[in-house]
Every structure is written in structure tokens, then in C-alpha cells.
Amino acid sequence: MHATDADALARATVNLLKVWNLTDAEACILLGGMSARTWARWKEGTIGRTDRDLRMRMAHLIGIYMGLRYLLKEPARSYSWMRKPNAASAANQPST
Numbered sequence: 001m002h003a004t005d006a007d008a009l010a011r012a013t014v015n016l017l018k019v020w021n022l023t024d025a026e027a028c029i030l031l032g033g034m035s036a037r038t039w040a041r042w043k044e045g046t047i048g049r050t051d052r053d054l055r056m057r058m059a060h061l062i063g064i065y066m067g068l069r070y071l072l073k074e075p076a077r078s079y080s081w082m083r084k085p086n087a088a089s090a091a092n093q094p095s096t
Contacts, residue, residue, distance in 0.1 A: 006055055010047040013058040016065050018043075020082040032057050 017027045028034045032054055034042075041048070050058075068078035 006050050007047045009055060009058050009062070010042060010050060011045075013061055014042050016061060019079045021079075022082065030057065030061065 013031075017030070022030070024036060024039055028036060028039050031039070034054075038048070065078065068081050069075070072078045072081070
């Protein structure tokens with residue numbers, strides 16, 4: 001993946017995790033244990049190098065979002081999905 005594509009993917013991921021209302025700690029976990037300092041830099045717009053694993057994680061998150069948008073149609077429902085209770089999950093919501 002070209003560096004500009006990886007940067008665009010990272011910016012889209014930052015925006016997605018914001019609209020999903022994830023905490024900084026949750027975002028870092030979803031991004032494979034990213035440090036809080038790196039996450040803070042990303043939110044400020046400074047994206048460093050990303051490895052293959054991180055790019056795959058980001059692509060999967062964007063894929064989940066796209067699937068939700070297809071299924072739910074209303075943007076607000078796809079944004080709130082991460083915080084909705086899920087009886088089938090022991091964690092009770094997708095983000096935990």
C-alpha cells in the first residue's frame with residue numbers, strides 16, 4: 001500500500017472511531033495495542049508509518065462500518081452500533 005493511501009486509511013479510521021464514540025483506550029485496543037501517545041498524534045493529524053497488521057486492522061474496521069451502513073441505511077444507527085447492547089455477546093457490546 002502506498003504511503004498516501006495508508007495515511008488516508010488512518011485518517012478515515014480516526015474519524016470512524018470518533019463517530020463510534022470509542023474511548024482513547026478502546027481505540028488503542030482495536031488498533032492492536034497502539035500507544036496512547038501515538039493515538040493522540042493520529043488524532044492531531046500526524047500519522048507515522050503503519051505496518052501491515054495495523055493497515056489490515058484499519059481496513060477491517062472500515063469494512064465493518066461499510067457493512068453496517070449497507071444493513072442499517074440510517075447513518076445514526078450505524079454510528080451508535082458499537083455502543084448497543086448485544087445479548088449474544090458476553091461483553092454485552094461490540095466495543096468491549
